[in-house]
Amino acid sequence: MLERFDIRSLDAYAWVFDLVSADDEVREAAVRRHRTLLWRQDRSRPTGTLADPVAAFAAFADERAERTGDELRRLEPFALLCLQWQERFPADWRRVQPRWPRVSWPIYGFIRHGASPPVRAALEDLLLDAVHRPRRHRSDGRYHDLARHLDSPALRERLRAAAGAPDRAARLHAGYVLWCVEHPRESMTDRSWRRWRRTHGVPITHPRPGPELAALPAAEAAAELAGLGPRELAEVFEALEPAPAARIAAAMGDDPVVPAAIAAMALRPAAWMFNAMPQPLAARLLAAMPPDLAAVRFPRPKHDQVLLLMSAEDATARLSLMPPLQASYQLQYRPADVAARFLTAMDPDAAALALAALHRGWGPVRILDALPPDAAAGLLARMPPQDRDRVCWTAETERFEAAARAAVDAAGPPVT
Structure with a gap:
């Protein structure tokens, strides 16, 4: 059973606001502390990171217990911080993902519990920031859900202004969010976005309307x-x-x-x-x-x-320029020798970050074993310290377990 987060311990989490500090050294220390606590903690207990108050606000910590209004107001700044961190420092955010906290948690919490006026104003600003930048990932669609709950004449006016922005992508994104707000019964999915884009955003009429063009051979x-x-x-x-x-x-x-x-x-x-x-x-x-x-x-x-x-040249050039997490997705289920061959040919810094981001599939250990020892050591040396510690700890654990299994198999069945 999950150990419930104790709101009386909230003062111990004051350090997490350093995650959005303007001081690079302070922010880097907070990100490193956050990552270290997450991957070393037993997930059945509070982690000591931003994930705890955010999960408590979203009611994921204990679904049976309802928070009082005062408790929710105390947790609101942490939920808002989670969204601000993702928006202002996406590179730091990606270094923690795909681990806790997830960007959908605070949004679901605000949808469920509402927001106090100061926080509501900050959420509207974040929504407009999300509208004006390219969509980063699927979780950006959660802001569309939030927009319906923040609906007000002032918000609609800001969205109409954004829908007239010079930037084409921002103009379309703002137009779609405004349409979602004005049509609360419509679904908000990737398919509805594409349908809106075809019919309202950029309907093509030359050389003929889109549906007619699609129906042609x-x-x-x-x-x-x-x-x-x-x-x-x-x-x-x-x-x-x-x-x-x-x-x-x-x-x-x-x-x-x-x-x-x-x-x-x-x-x-x-x-x-x-x-x-x-x-x-x-x-x-x-x-x-x-x-x-x-x-x-x-x-x-x-x-x-x-x-x-x-x-090989074209493939590695494109892999080297991918964000680390995206490059890790391309490598995660490949045979270890194929992944090792790609990593060896990639830019060394990009290869190290891609290997560090590889949490799924075969994981980094088999790939490290398939690399020449000097190449493996070089990639580990280029990783951020917390990633290097995690990968080395995982490798040692897997190798110990493999050796233990081999010893048991060699010993044969127990004598009865």
């Missing part, structure tokens, strides 16, 4: 789109569902405008489009794009042949 649609520039073709691809967009791209053959158009697309629509393609086509188009633009548009890791269908 791929070769006919490709012929109608011939002659469009990368920016115009990107708008058409973004306005279509991923599957018909992928079919039309395949029908356009080796036209160099296709990879240029996908490179000009927003990140998520481009990744969805690659997910809908045959892997050889995805590999060819990603190889034809600039490495930095291709790296952040890769399809999800289940398309595990895309990297292998590219040349």
Whole structure:
């Protein structure tokens, strides 16, 4: 049974506000302390990190116990801090993820319990900040849920102003959130976002409306789109569902405008489009794009042949430019020798961070064993100290357990 968080211990958590300190050294020390406490703690007990008050606010610590209004107001600053940390210092946040706390926790807590006026104002600011930046990950959609609970004439006016912003991505994002607020019965999913985008955000009318273009045979649609520039073709691809967009791209053959158009697309629509393609086509188009633009548009890791269908040079160039967590997703379920080969060819600093972020699949230990000893030592030396400690501790534990199992097997069955 989980040990319930004691709100009387809240003063001991004052240090977590250093996670958003403007002083780099203070913030780095807080992030390191947070990570160390998380991976060494028994999860049945409070961890001593920001996760404890945030989980208590969201009522995950003990579903049977309802917090009083005074307790909720005391926990609110910690829930708000969790969102501010993710928004202001996303690189530090990613170093802690995929561990606690999760960004959805405080949002669900505010949806469930409401917010006091000062915190509500700060939440509106965070919502507008999220609208004005590119969507980072799926959890950004939680802000859409929160927007409906923060709904007010002032918020709608701010969203209308954001919907007229010069930046196209911010304009579309703000328009969609405003539509969600004004239509509370509509679902808020990736599919509804794409539907809204096709019908309200950027409805295409040239060379014909999107539904008509998608219904054409791929070769006919490709012929109608011939002659469009990368920016115009990107708008058409973004306005279509991923599957018909992928079919039309395949029908356009080796036209160099296709990879240029996908490179000009927003990140998520481009990744969805690659997910809908045959892997050889995805590999060819990603190889034809600039490495930095291709790296952040890769399809999800289940398309595990895309990297292998590219040349070693193209694959490692794109892996080296991926965010560490995304690169770890591309490596996590590959055979250890294949992952080791990629890491050896990558930029050493990028390889070290990708290996440190590898928490799933086969984990970092088998890959380290498949590397030459000097290469493994070099990657460990380049890791942040807390990651190096965790990886070394995990490796020692796994090797000890393997040796113990081998000794038991060698000894044979017990004598009766």
